[in-house]
Amino acid sequence: MISLKTWEGCTTYSARVPNGLSTIRDVMTSHIRDTGKQLVTDPEKSKNPVEFVESLLEKRDKSPEYISLFVDDKLRKGLKGSEREEDIETILDKRLLSGKTVSDDAERSLIVKLKTECGYQFTSKLEGMFTDMKTSQDTMQGFYAAYGAELGNGPTLVVQVLxxxxxxxxxxxxxxxxxxxxxxxxxxxxxxxxxxTGRRLSWQTNMGTADLRATFGNGQKYELNVSTYQMCVLMLFNNADYLSYREIEQATEIPPSDLKRCLQSLACVKGKNVLRKEPMSKDIGRMMRFL
Known part of the structure; x- marks a missing residue:
């Protein structure tokens, strides 16, 4: 049997805090903003922007509507800054030159809307990009009409004149x-x-790509889509079983920083190496050889 001998109770009386709702609102707002900032600045999430935006759209039913309204608002009053213009040009540049444009009509439709909201000056370069792509197609048709029979079954060249x-x-x-x-x-x-007449051509070899048919030592055949730099390196091995870093550097004259990245992509990607390097290591050194 347990008996209560002594109990000292304590009662707290709550008093209304002045501007309590405003205080709670400010604290919650700060918390939400800090949490949101952590999400959008997470380096892991920024590695794939498309997946990140799609994940945001899945959070709430109204997310697509809010994003559309945000873009609409920026088109109406906030896209006149040179930095945003350069961002749009750079993204369109990569999409056009890599051939990843799904629909030219959709691209042109967006440019028309930008032109309506931001003026001709804002979109003049974007329109120039599309003009160059169309002109380049016509130029290549003329080139192969003139030299197609002479070129035969050799390599195919596609030039985009910018x-x-x-x-x-x-x-x-x-x-x-x-x-x-x-x-x-x-x-x-x-x-x-x-x-x-009156034109001058300079090659931008750092911006090109190539499709190669490769046959490896075990007889396996693959089709490789590579950069121009990677093509230059790989084609050297048609006439050599192995090459040193210095020999590749001298033969291709690829800038040192670009050559290092190129060789890393060819010989340092686990499970996808096209070349082997000696000695084995995680980095590329000038004393290495490749085979």
Missing amino acids: TTGSWPTQSSITCNLPSEMSALCEKFRSYYLGTH
Whole structure:
């Protein structure tokens, strides 16, 4: 049996806090903003912007509507800054040159809307990009109509002639192309300058891509989509079983920082290595050789 001998009770009386609702609101607002900021600045989430936006859209039914309203508001009054204009140009640049545009009509429709809201000056470069892409298609048709029979079944060249001033500024970086491609490029240069007076061509080899058919030592065949730099390196192995870093550097004349990234992508991606390097390590060194 338990008996209560002594109990000292304590009663607290609550008093109304002045502006209590405002205080709670400010604290909650600060918490929500801090939490949201952590989410959108998370480096892991920023690695795939598309998945990140899709995850936001899944959080609430009205998310697509809110994003649409935000974009509409920016189009109406906030897209006149040069930084935003440069961002749009850079993204469109990559999409057009990589051939990842699904619909030209959709792209042009967006440009028309931007032009309506922001003026002709804002979209003049974007329109110039599309003009260059269309003109380049016509130019390539003319080139192969003139030289197709002569070129036969050799490598195929696709050139996109970009007007200086319409595209984001790119430094002109060149490298030594494989002899097969170098001869083809010179033939195109001769054709283009012969049909356009007062023009000058400079190759942006750092922006190109190539499709290669590769046969490895075990007889397996693959089709590889690579950058121009990667193509230049891989084609060297048609005439050599192995090459040192210095030999590759001298043969291609690819800028050192770009060459290092190129070799890392070819020899340091676990499970997807196209080349092997000696000695084995996680980085690329000047004393290595590749095979």
